[in-house]
Amino acid sequence: MHFYRMSCFCLLLLCAGPALAAEGLRIGLTPTFLGERPALLADWRAYLENRLGRPVAFILKDSHEETMELLRQQQIQAAWLCDCPRITMNREFNLLATPLFHGRPYYRAYLVVPQADQVTHRLLDLKDKVFAYGDPTSNAGHMNPRYELWKFGVDPDHFFRRTFLTHTHGNAIEAVAAGVADATSVNSYVWETLDQQPALTGRTRIAARSVEYGFPPFVTTHTMAPGDFRALQRALLTMAEDARGRVVLKKMNLDGFALPQPELYQPVREIVRYMDNR
């Protein structure tokens, strides 16, 4: 499967590369956010094209890794990925804007268990259970639960009976709802957005909530023209000020965008540093 993804990636580089610039603004997304909502994406794209006066394309990839590689190769000019330091603390990328969730630029990691499980209240209750991770670069879906276990002096690789990757928060919630996994950890924004139609989330329960982390920001390549950068940033920051923008934001379950504050991402950096030093 990795081989398949890499070959697609190479093919994209070889064939599509030179044609991209002419097409306007390309924004990378992962299925973490809005991956399976094409109607919403179309609305948002139409809104941005209208505001920027140029074509906008959303590029969806299966994993953070692939999108990050596209950004590094400057195949895309902007991306909405994760809050990992490789994005937020990288000199190659500039922070563009941070989404406001419940009016603030923060999210939490939710420990999610099946509705039927009424005994689990923290990670340590999950000894010898099956745990579903999201994307390995995701803080909420991967790093945060492992970090918390380490802090309790437990090796996450030997704590669970079985772990597996689901790549997106949506899949992770589905795995718990279907009973494939006994627990997972997801971004609070994703769980609560899905909870607006609780067919899936209704079969799950939030067993624990983490501390607040800075909401994953929009980033751009550092080579992006300053005019383009400012135009895109203005478009995002003022989205909540016009009616059409608010309609799209409401569908996205966000309240708007704010100027990024790098210190928001310090806690995640600490986590990564802690994990790397082990």
Next chain:
Amino acid sequence: MSIPFDLSLRHKLPLWGGLLILLTALAITGGNLALTRESLKKNMLVRSEILGRSLARALSAAISLDDVWRAYEILDAPMSAETLRPGFHLESMVVLDALNRVFISTQPQRYPLQRGLATLGPEFRLLQARLEQNDGRVLALESGRVLLAIPLVVEGVPLGTLVLVHPADYYQSSFDRAVRRTAWTTLLVLLVLLPLTWFWGRRMAQPLSLLTERMGELGRRLPAPLPERIYPHDDELGRLFQVYGQMLRELADKEALERQVVKSDRLAALGRLTASMAHEINNPLGGLLTAVDTLKRHGQLDSLQAKLVPLLERGLTQIQEVVAALLVEARARSRALTRQDVDDVHILLAREARAVNWEWLNEVQDTVELPATLVRQVLINLLLNALQAAGKDGHMRARITQTALGLELEVGNDGRVIPPALMEHLFEPFTGLNEEGHGLGLWITYQIVQQLHGHIEVDSVAGWTRFRVDLPAAGSP
């Protein structure tokens, strides 16, 4: 015998026909359903195997990448589709890794991840034993639930096994549907066939039972004929009815003939009796009359005797006349009949026949070798009878024809019809068609016709009474 075999054919034929059709339908339906059941069982397992094989490749890749979620997604879509099907027969799918532990399943609660096969129940323990001896072939295990194990092998390396779990009665709902469909079809066919058989059976049996009823009357009286076209076909049954009709006609003819013979015999006997009696009476009567005559002419009679002798004479003369009438003697020689003799009768009776409409047809051309006096007497007797019967303003028809054999007389009238009881004794003496007359007219006519070796017949139907007389000419064959 027992009751069902003694039933009337009218009931037995439809009942037997219906029963046979019912049995046939049940036998065919039963056989078909047994076949359907077998093929359903087989087909559904084949379907499962096809599904399993189509998933095997993708599952092998997921196992080799240790991608549990991917494996779940591979199983989940077809499983959801299966569940939506009406004839749902797949209970769950379980993927085992190379060590026969649960890698993933569509029912993670029932088959927890990483759990050893042996802990999943007796069926799976049995499966494990079989898997350990297996050499990469598809296994079907039927003990309680039905397990179909498809090995996941890539380039000869066993990566795991896909187990499709079916309930023990996995084919039952499909079979039930087949049963319902077949039952409806059979019912429809029966709805058409049973009334047809019923109709056909009754169609055969009804004429037969009518025939039986009529045949039962045979000893007592001649039964009525069967209705026309009661069974118009030319098979054995049809021929039976034809033969019955023919038999009936022959019986009627025979009976009529017998009656005729009896009547002729009776009349002949009567003829002989009256003839001999007439002779016996005539001899002393002649003497008596001579004696009375002598007494009248030569005897000295006192007043009382003078009053009694003529009374005696008149009585004796009446006896003589009656006896003479009874004793029809045709032997007297007479000249042959001419056309004029016939016409004379017309003229003779014209006065008396003024009150009726009389049609007269004399078709005698020349002389007929028959005694003219006797023929004229027959004709007059018949005409007088007809005249009497027709009454005022009635109709009468007389036709006298000369034929190759002799003479044919036909006299008809539209007066009252002769009742059958009277018809039997019509030609006997003192029977008489009317109150007037001595009732010897037809007797005399009959006797003359007999003595001339002729034939007389009468029919009286539909308001028309007709006498017909055939007289063979002397010298004719």
